[in-house]
Amino acid sequence: MAGQGVPKHQRVQEIISTLKEDIKEQKLSSQDRVRNLEELKVYSREAQGCESIYTLEVTGTVSAAFKSGAGIRTLCTLGFDDTSHYETSREALRCLANSLLLSAPSRQTLIDLGYADKASDRLVSDKLDDEFLLGRILLLLTYAKLDIAGLVGGHDLAANMNSAVRRHSTRCSKRKESESPLDPMEELALTEILKLMYNITHFAPDFAGLFEKSIPHIFNILNARKLASPPLQSPVTWMINAVANLQFAGNEHHLFPEDNPTRHISKLIEILDGSLHKENLELDAKHAFDDEGSVLLGVMGNMYQVATPEAKAYMRQRLLPTTEERKRPLGRGDTLSARLLNLTTEALAPKARVVTGRLLFELSDLNPGKFITNVGFGYASGFLMSNGIPVPPEALDKTVELNGTPINPVTGQTLEAEERDQKPLSEMTDEEKMREAEKMFVLFERLKKTGVVDVKNPVEAAIEGGRFQEMD
Template identity: 45%
Template sequence: MLAHTRSHSGSSKGSYTTSLAPSLTGEAKLNEVTTLLIKLRHDLRTQLLEPQQRVAILDRLKVYSRDATNADPMFEQEGINTLSEHAFSGKDQTSSREALRCLANAFLLQPKSRQIFVNKGYGPKAAERYKGRRFIPINLDNRDDEFLLGRILFLMTYDTTLNFEDLIKNIHLDESINEAMARHAKAYSKSRKSLPAQADEMALTETCKLIFNILYYYPDLAENFSASIPHIFKILTRIGVLKPPLQAPVNTLINALIPLDLENKKSKHLGINPVFPKFDQNHNIELLIDILHQAITSYKEDDLDHIAAPVLNLIRKIYGFAPDGVRRYMQWLMLPTDADRKKPLGQLDTLSARLLRLSTSPMLPTMRESISALMFELSDNDANKFVHNVGYGFASGFLLSHNIAVPQTASDAFSSPGDTGAPAINPITGQRLDMEEPHDTGPEMTQEEKEREAEKLFVLFERLKKTGVVNVKNPVEHAVEEGRFEELD
């Protein structure tokens, strides 16, 4: 539901106050909702209500709209039409915003009301209103408009026939959204002593959600929002790593980046790819990897699949088109180093070790696949390099499940011709052999013990052969046939 609950100052000339918690429930609530909508509908024809009276009625409806129970008239055709007229045709801006809040609540609680809004032709009007607001100077009205209209347009991407291609072509909604992102980036400039107010962050969150949903349903429009890419990265840089790291607006900024044309395939007018800024090509990817590292240490493991998977997928996407220098830097940050090999891989608290542990977690079906895929990509999509980097134990499952040829023996992946000075590596665990703890194998078996064990094996093979399940030959019998068996006194 809407988080805005601002009350309005000033006295009301009507009998309705701006109470934030109407006490009416049940049939009494239904009757009052009906009465309030009748008054608003009558006002559309007569314009007899004073602005304060109109605001008071809408404010009361706004509170009722937070619970769909016994508020049906507000979600039906006549109610949506009445609220929409006050939102987009009224001359009083305060009343208009209160009507927008009622609509946003209605669309959230009752999906069927969204199509009513579209059928009445209000979709383009919402885009026009979003386009019409001005971002500079920053003020409460601008924040409210962006938040409310962004929320309404976002909800229109679900379960409606509203065509966003038409809104972009005819009303230039994409330009309005890019302007909004530019305004937010300016709000996070170095000169500001504090971060923007919560209302600004809420508006930013709705704009990011709108970008993501438009491009989810209209991926061919990604180029239209390329101008927002540098602004999003600038905001992420100014925000830094929060605690917890993937709270709003960081999570929505990351989600907005995923469907954008980050590779800059079509948007050549941008010049240097903003993902790899000229002042430091590694800057943005290093920030994203830092956010990922903090996320997997801050959240519970069973929450990571839906919280941290987007930033992981964004890192994978960027690695796919990153220049060689950035790729090498990402490999250095995310693959196990020589220091990691002092223990079996996955046992330390480094980023690579944590990722490897998560890659085998049964609670993370999405994340574990993405982590293994990332490690394979960081290994140049080469099975031998992959096994060398993460050990056969972590690599084998991914390779087999993707029908990728596995090295004939695990040690093949660790053979490096000409590199005779490299320390030997345990191919299964990835640990340096000279760092392994010596195993206590106990005293050597006596001759009598060896003979008893050999006899046990002989009996087991004879029993297995008699079952007829498999065709096996006793090793002793095989040795006799080859003349390798010597009978002792």
């Protein structure tokens, strides 16, 4: 054994040679075969010393230069060709999963040997261990030259994956009734299938339509799940990713069920709300949210496009500023809508910033005037300018009203609250005057860039007129 003085690479080669011989001679007992594979599985967790797994022919001395793939062929034979010995097959698949993860060339070797087809066929199994291992292997193969069309068309890959997701959905429904504990392998298996679904729909979008049958089952699983903190972590992130590339048009009855049209979108808003809480969005978490949160926000925007009137009204109610919030300039406070507005200016989350602006624009029915009224010109201007969307001059008129109440189109605050809060200049401290001047400078610069009106920044005019004085 390697732990008893035998070098790891030598012991790995010995195991591969023993298993290869036994395929021909069948001298090992099932227990010995499994024991060898279990030992090999431990070694295969690190690439160093496992060259014999990745070779095509195990010949010559230990130091010989091997061609690529021999151990892979041996493990494929044990894992796929004889499934009557389940323990042997499962351990071989575990060794394969480890090896494909650590050796990219081995993925193409497995495909060239024809075992991707067998992995797809075998995914029909309802055993969680099989589902996890086969899902992991097929997922890794998507990063090689995998014939996805052949697997989908000739080996029922999409159908088998849809069936796997449906089985998980059924388990969720039963577990909800009986409150039985979650099997950890169930979560691992589901995660691999969802990852595989995302990769296939990403690398081969033409086949995305084949996975639309899984939409109601994925949302059923998501709704049955108690959220962790922060909510955007596996497997929730993979459920959202899995539907991100799917077509929502034509699936409205799945997304907005008649008995509860807001059920699914409510869960997504709950996930978003929890993800944007201050404690879940510290500095180091903003980069992670940029990737995961932008997918969530994109899915919500796609859902709004096909939503029922009731669901659209619900989304606007939950995500846009309320009348109560307009007692102050928008973006202040800790409401979900305020946090969304602040996300549109978040430098550390560039992708989420753009997708948030797009979602809020969707909620405004793609109407730039309504968009400015809903979120204030200060937040709307960046999105409109970066997308080349002209600003209607009337949207910045002081007579703009929302639900019959006059508002400041720049800040989104009601004029009544603005007048009440406005402090006379004589009562302001120097610090307050500086803050007001800074806000005015920023707003005038944004207004200038729109080209809607020809306006000169009063601070700039003061400097040119010699009325600007340096202070200690």
